[in-house]
Amino acid sequence: MQEDFRLIVDLVLVLAAAAAGGLFASLLRQPVILGYLLGGIVVGPAGLGLIKELIQVDTLAEFGVAFLLFALGVEFSFAELQKVKAISLGGGGLQIVLTIAITTAISLAVGWVESPAQGVFLGAILSLSSTAVVLKCLMERNEGGTSHGQVMLGILVVQDLALGLMLAVLPALNQPAEAIGMTVAWALLRIGLFAAGAVVAGIWMVPQLLRYLAKTESRELFLLGVVVLALGIALLTEYLGFSIEMGAFVAGLMISEVEYA
Template sequence: MDNILAIILSATAIATIFNILLKRFNIPTIIGYIITGFAIAYMYKLGRNNDSLTQIAEFGIVFLMFTIGLEFSIKHLLSMKKDVFFYGFLQVLLVGGVIALGAEYFFGIEKKSAIIIGYALALSSTAIVLKILNDSGTIHTIYGRKALGILLFQDIAVIPILLMINIFSNQNSSISSLLLQTFYSAVIILGLMFIIGKYLLNRFLSLVVWADTQEIFIASVLLLVVGASFLSHSLGFSYSLGAFLAGMMMSETQYKHQIEADLVPFRDILLGLFFITVGMQIDLSLIAQNYATILLFLGVMMAFKTLVVFTILFFSVGGRVALKTGLALCQGGEFSLAILALASSSHLISTNTSQVLIVTVVLSMVMTPFILKNMKKIVNSITKEPDNGDFKIHSSGIKDHIIVCGYGKLGQEIVYRLKKMNVNYLVLEHDINLVKLGQNRGEPVYFGNAAEKSILQNAFVENAKSVIIAINNEKKLILLCEVLKSFDAPIKIVAKASDYDEKKLLKALEVKHIVNEGREAAKALLHVALEENPTE
C-alpha cells in the first residue's frame, strides 16, 4: 500500500513539475505525462506491460471518444460518410497492405504475422490527435474533419484486426463461425443502442434531472458511458467504440452540454494516466541495442503514412490540406500498442519484434505533439498558403469602413445587413471555402488570418470605423482582441460575449463594446412575443 501511494505521489509531482516547465516553452502536456511514465517505470522498476494500469488508463480514450461522440449526431456521421468510410477505408487498406507485404518479403516475417503488423501500424493515435485538435480548436478545420473521419474508421477497423488475431491464433473455431459471431454481436449492440436511445434514454435522464442532485446526474452518465463500453467489449469490440456510440446516442438529448461539462475532468485525468502508461513502454536498453532499426522503421512508417493520406486526399481538398491531414495521422496509435501486445501474447509475433515495434510506435506518438504544434511552419516550408490575386486585399487605401472578422453564419448575416444599409465594409476569413463562397456571391471577402497584424494592416484597420468580431472560438476571439489592442491608433472593437466568463475576459482587455448574446436574444424574443399585431 505504501509503495502504491509513493508511486502515485511521485507520478503526480513529476507530472506537475514537468508540465509547468514544458508549458513555459509551449510544449504540450502530453509529453510531460510520457516523461512521467518513463521516469516512474525506472524509479520503481515497474513492468512494461502492467495490465491493470493499462486497462484503467484505456478509459481515458473511452471518455475522449464519448465526448467526440457527443458532438456527432447520426446525421452528422452520415454527412461525413465519405471521410469515414471511403478515405478511412483507403488509408487503412493501403497502409496496412503495403506494410504487411514489406514485412513479409523484406524481413521474412510469416504472412499471418505480417498482416497483423501491417494493420496495427496503419492505425493512428486517436488520443493524441483528437486531444490536440480539440484543445487548439482545429478540429473544426477542413483537415481536422478529414483526420477525425479517418480516425473514426480506424477505431472501427480495430474490430476486424482483433478478429484476425483470434482467427490466426485459434485453431479450434472455423473462420465462418467467428465471422457469424461478430455479425450477431454487431446487430445486438446497434439494436440495443437504438432501442435505448429512442425509447428509454430521455425518460431516464429526465428522472435523474428531476432528482435535482448533481452527483446522481454524474453517476448516471458514468453508468451509461461505462455500461456501453462494457457491453461493446463483452461482444468482442473495443471499449472506445461503445463509448463513441453512447456519445452519439446522448448527442440527441437536451442534456448533451451538461454531460460534456461534467465528464471533462474524468476524461483529462484518465487521458493523463494513459499517456503515463505510454511512457512506461519506453525501454532504453532495447533502443540502444536496436536504435538503427528503430530509426529506420520510424522514418519509413511516418513518411509512408503521410504519403498515403496525402495521395488519397490531394485531388479532393488540394495539396495543403492533404499534407496537413497526412502529418496529423503519421504516427502509430494506442490501439497499435494493444494489438502488438496481444499478438505477442498469442505467439503470432516474437517478443523482440513486438518490443521494437512498440518502441517505434511510442516514439512516433512522442513526436506527434511537436508536429501538430508546428503544423503551419512545417507545411509552409513545403507549400505556401494560397496567395493568388483572388484572395488578396486589392484596395489602395480605404477608410471609415467596417471590418468583419469571420464569414460563418453570423458573419454572413452581418454582411447582409451592412449591404442593405449601404455601409462600406470588407471581410477577413481564414477558411478558403468560405472565402470562395463569399467571392462567388460578389462580397469583398479576403483570405487571411485576422489575428495576424500584417493582415489587419493590409485591411487598413487603423482607418476603419470599427471592427466586428464574428467568430465563436473563445481563444481566437481573445487573441484577435489582443492584436487589435496592440495598434497605436484606438480601434473600436465590437465583440459578442457568449457567457459571463467570456464577457469578463473581454472587459479585462478593455473592450468597451460588448454585445451580450443571451440578453440581446431575450430582448428580441420578448419584443416579438409582446407585439400586439405581430406579423407572421
C-alpha cells in the first residue's frame, strides 16, 4: 500500500475509533475524552496495532493537542489566573515536591528503583497531570469559570512550567552538586524570561498584531495569522525546553485579553 494512502487509512481508523470510544463513554455518562483515549489505545501499538504510520499520526496528534490547549486558553485570561496565583504557586509547588519525595521514599523502600536519582525521576513523572485532559473535562462540565476550576488551571500551569525545570535537572542528577546548581539556575532563568516575554507580548505585541489583521477585513487572513501565532509560540516553548501544549495555551491566554478573542 502506498505510504500516503496508508496515512489516510490510519487517520480514518483513528477518527472512527475516537468516535466509537466517545459514543461509548457518553452512553456510560463519562467524559468523551476518556472514550477518545480508549479508542486510541485499542487501535494503537499497545492494542490491536492497526496504525502503521505512527510517526505521522503522532505528529498530527501534537497539532491537535496544541490547538485544543490554544482554544481553551482563549476562554481564560491572565486576570482570572491572578486571583488564584498564591494558591496555585503554593499548592502546585507543594504537590510536586511531596509527590517526588513520597514516591522516592516508597520506591526505594520496596525496591522499585536502585538509587535515589531513579526515585526522583519516577516521582517527577507521577507529579505531572495532563493539562489537555483536565481542562477538557472542566470545559465539558462547564466548570472552567468556577473557583476550583481556576485553581486547577493555575496548578496545571505550575506543573507545565515545572516540566521545563525537570527536563533540565533530571539528566544532571548524577553530576556534582555544583553542576546541578548551575543547571537549576539556568532553567529558572529560562522560565523567568519566558514568563516576562509572555506578559510583554500579551500586553503590547499580540493586541497590535490582531488589530492590524482585523483591519484587512479578511476572515481567512485573520484566522491564518492566529494559527501562525499559536504554533509559533508553541514551537518557541518547545525550543526553550517546555511543551508545545504549554506554548499553545499561553498563546490562547494572550489572545483572550484582546477584543477579538
